[in-house]
Amino acid sequence: MTLALGGATLTVGPGIGLSGWPGLAGTAPLFQLICDGDCIDGSSVQPAGMPGQQRQHDRHQVSVPLRHASGLAITVHLASYAGGALLESWLEVRNTGDAVRRISRIDSFVADLDRAAPLVSWFTGAWGLEFEPQQARLRSDEHWIAQSRSGRSSHGDQPWCAIDGGPGVLAVAVAWSGNWAIRLEPHATTHRLSAGIHDWAFFVDLAPGEQFEAPAVVIAGAPDLNAASQAFADAGRRHWYPHSPLADRLPVEWNHWWSYExxxxxxxVFRENAVAAARLGIEVCTLDAGWFGPGGDATGWYARRGDWDLVDAGRFPAGIRAVSDAVHALGMAFGLWCEIEGLGTAARLAVAQPELVARRDAAPLGYVCLGSQAGRDWAFATLDRLITSYRCDWIKLDFNxxxxAGCNRTDHGHGAGDGLYRHYRGYYALLDVIRARHPHVVLENCSSGGLRIDLGIARHTHMAFQSDPDWPEHxxxxxxxxxxxxAPEALLHWGFCEWAHTQHRCQTFDPGDPALTPTRLDYYTRISMLRRFGFSQRLPNLPAWVAQRYAQHIAAYRQHVRRLMPHSTVRRLDPQPLREGRGCxxxxxxxxxxxxxxxxxxxxRLPGGEPTRHYRLHGIVRDQMYRLTWLADDRHQLLPGAVLADGLQFTEIAEEGSALILIEPLAS
Structure with missing residues (x-):
């Protein structure tokens, strides 16, 4: 049996394979797993019924039931998106036998490349060093792996890679927030690609009748990296990203953290900043860490995580609801930080409810295990109470x-080898039920900045905070x-922040610096305006000219940038700028x-940039007249499309200078 799926062909029985996908050779084995030490892949299974098919807009899903002699029933799910540019693959495995089966590795996608000596690009990730690019051209005998074994998807490597070396680019992403692996291993004359949940310190014991769903792997085949990126963005916008009225508005945010901690x-202090924020046109005020706990001691917020029922009465004598009401009275939304998974060493919760504590070999791991029903119930009740009692419109969810490898307790409803897997399934379920209960609330994904950014959690939260530091080239x-x-609207980062208490050699912004110029301030601010953006500064202390300029940028963002962003293709016109003066x-x-x-x-133009730059734009109609408006600057220009299509030359932008230009077609 053959089925068309996007531009590829799926062949079923005996075995299962995929052919015709860009970048892949012949018929791929599609998946593999290790069960009781034996390898099972797409070549060793038999059909177990007719495939099911679902179509929704540009999404086409095929679900193929298969059986194996071991007694495992395997359903392979494949979904194509964006006119066939994107393919998603995941597995469901059920034990139909009468004995426990142990699965110790499961790759949701396996395929052979159609090219020798592939050029592989990927990113590493660490605190303040997220999305650091790496590249390698593999020899025919060379093994390569990108992975995370930290328990957070992008602390280690980012769960994404791009494979070049022939016509077009093959981009691969694991849609998972825990440990994962993407491997390229020598196979015949090329390399075999495999991707999925990491097999390090992982196993799942399936009792008769039990089922396991493996995380999805998504691949994009495209002419270049911009096109592959757009395929991911299009699928996210149409099918994956959650929505809410406030989130869809892309509101401008202020957060107290870096200026006050x-x-x-x-x-x-918070109320005074809220008043200043309202004057600037900011729409959300978020109370970060520092609001909870008993107060009056030097223990600190990190050690108190988990005691979300306590409010620091010394700092907030009228309570958090009074702060929220004050923000709402100013016409803004109220946000609250909560590390719902975190469990500090001084938290009373660990003593009062020890059954919630994630442990490995009896040692506490510092978080609440959401692989347990008790943990999920507690987390839901806690978030539900915070949202309801404090009238929260926005929850910043952190994980520090x-x-x-995660929890290996066996009294939590998970096994000794799948505690981290069950924790993340529980976390995803928690996020979904919170959104269902409070559909107006925005959920922000944060994890020590940007150490848990992936296509898994992107389906359950409205945005990902990209990094704690925010100096311009970073x-x-x-x-x-x-x-x-x-997509850009699935990302959040603040403008160059004022770090008042934590020292970082690159976080040097001082809005009161006499050497600060409008050109540099514009450069700092416009960088964050490329996606969801906000501020963490002492707003009441801003010099009048700085506050006025911020208000102009906020107005431009609200009127133009956020209107266009969610409905636009985005192209990166230069190679990646890098930290420490490197890169473009x-x-x-x-x-x-x-x-x-x-x-x-x-x-x-970053420091060290050459004096001139020429940019050619895509999608310009040559016989159309266009109006160019430099946003937040008093400059306009009319240009014929024939001139504009040949590109724009920039010769007057200083180092640490910028331009943000709206280009509108004029009615003929």
Whole structure:
């Protein structure tokens, strides 16, 4: 039996294989797993019924039931998106036998490349070093692996890679927030690709009748990296990303953290900033860590995580609801930080409810195990109470530790080898039920900045916070890397922040610095405006000219940028800018609206950038007249499409200078 799937052909029985996908050779074995030490893949199974098919807009899913002599029933799910440019693969495995079966490895996608000596690009990730690019051209006998074994998807390597070396690019992503692996191993004259949940410290024992669903792997075949990135973005927008009225508005946010942390924060400080935020046009005020706990001691917020029922009365004598009400009275939404998974060493919760604690070999791991029903029930009740009692519109969900291999308690409803897997399935379920119960609430994904960014959690939260640091070249590098996997509106980063208490050699921004110029301030601010953006600064202390300029940028973002962003293709016009003066020293970003014919061009000249840069734009109609408006600047220009299509030359942008240009077609 053969089935068309996108531009590929799925062949079923005996065995299962996929052919005709760009970048892949012949008929792929599609999947593999290790059961009781034996390898089972697409060549060793038999059909177990007719495939099911579902179609929704540009999504076509085929579900193929298979059986194996071991007694495992395996359902292979394949879904094509975006006119066949994107393919998603995942497995369900059920034990139909009468004995326990142990699965110790499961790759949701396996295929052979159609090219020798592939060029592989990927990113590593660490705190303040997210999306650091790596590249290698593999010899025919060379093994390669990208992976995370930290327990957080992007602390280690980012769960994505791009494979070049022939016509087009093959991009691969694991849609999972825990440990994962993408491997390229020598096979015949090329390399075999396999991807899925990591087999390190993992196994699942399936009792008779039990079922396991493996995380999905998504691949994109495209002419170039921009096109592959757009395929991921299109599928996310149409099928994966959650929505809510506030989230869809892409509101501008202020968060208290870097300017005050838990050192100088109190009720009066927060309210004073909220008043200033409202004047600037900011729409969300978020209370970060420092609001909870008993107060009055030097223990600190990190050790108190878990005691979300306690409010620091010394800082907030009227309570958090009073702060929320004050923000709402100013016409803004109220956000609250909560590390619902985290469990500090001084938290009362660990003593009062020891059954919630994730442990490995009896040692506490510092988090609540959501693989247990008790953990999920507690987490839901806690978040539900916080949202309801404090009238929260936005929850910033953080996770500031590496769970490693995860919990191996066997009294939690999971086994000794699948605790981390069950934790993340439980976390996803928690996020879904919170969104169902509170559909107006925005859920922000944060994990020590950007150490848990992946296509798994992107289906359950509204955005991913990209990194704690935000100095300009770092932020540009993050945007470049982040948009290989996610649409810009699925990313959040703040403008260059004012770090008042934590020392970082690159976080030197001082809005009161006499040497600060409008050109540099624009450069700092526009970088964050490429995606969801906000501020973490002492707003009441801003010099008047800085506050006025921020208000102009916020107005431009609200009127134009966020209107275009979710409906536009995005093209990175330069190679990735890198930290420490490395990489490309210009950054051009081009948004092209899908239907209106409007374009938005952002241009940045980094320190060390050559004096001139030429950018050619895609999608310009040559016989159309266009109006160019430099946003937040008093500059306009009319250009024929024939001139604009040949590109724009930038010769007057200074180092640490920028331009944000709206390009509109004029009615004929």
């Amino acid at each position: 838990d050192k100088t924060l109190d009720d009066a 530790l590496d769970p490693g 932020s540009l590098s993050l945007f470049w890397g982040g948009t290989t996997l996610l 020293r210009w950054a051009g970003i081009h948004y092209a609206h899908a239907t209106s014919g409007e374009h938005l061009l952002a241009v940045f």
